[in-house]
Amino acid sequence: MADKYDHLIVADLRELMKERGLPVQKLQLRLEAEEQEHKLKHELELERMELEAQHQREELETREAQRGHEAREAQLQWKPKVKVSPTKSGAQAHPDTLICSVTGFYPGGIEVKWLKNGQEQTARVVSTELMQNGDWTFQILVMLEMTTQSGDIYTCHVEYSSLPGPITVLWEAQSDLARSKMLTGIGDFVLGLIFLVLELLVYLRNKKVEVVGPEVANPKQTGPPPSGEAPPNPKKAKNKRQKGASQKLQPL
The missing domain is CATH 1.20.5 (Single alpha-helices involved in coiled-coils or other helix-helix interfaces)
Incomplete structure (x- = not known):
């Protein structure tokens, strides 16, 4: 316009x-x-x-x-799995290193801490880099060098974005007496299990002999006698064989 x-x-x-x-x-x-x-x-x-x-x-x-x-x-987020395992180096009798293994998580942002009796440890902590697995998940190892004393409680503390709260895995240092009691209990359990297996094998073997025994006593008898006939008498059969042998030995 x-x-x-x-x-x-x-x-x-x-x-x-x-x-x-x-x-x-x-x-x-x-x-x-x-x-x-x-x-x-x-x-x-x-x-x-x-x-x-x-x-x-x-x-x-x-x-x-x-x-x-x-x-x-958000759909592909995998929650981490946490495991604590003690190790020892050299000829020491007690473990001197704790390893916190955090595996199977995605995406990669994660925080791992070591606590001793509730106190965070930073001086003797060594961590690997974030390692990627073949299935797109990640893993990380965090190690703590320690001097074990009876009653000390170590905690691997893991914080992750997809978790409602932290994951904590505890490890408690045991005394020599407690450790020896535990080993003794394990040894008794193993010995009892061995004896139980041996007794079971002996019982099964005796049971098998009882079942096979009557068949071995009369190997020529392959089945039950025909209907209407009485079972053969071993004594009469023996006399019959002896009588036949004496007739063959008489002079003509």
């Missing part, structure tokens, strides 16, 4: 300039230049609006992709 009015105004100006003898060609060039400039501004405005719309679409797609990635990460 505005362009229509502009054309009407231009036409009126041309008629007026013709009546007054003014140069119309100069006005025509100026109007054409202004029209080109207006058209160029309009095209630039359309291009700017299209670029803004494209930028907004890209931002929306980026946010959607980020939310999808976070959702997949």
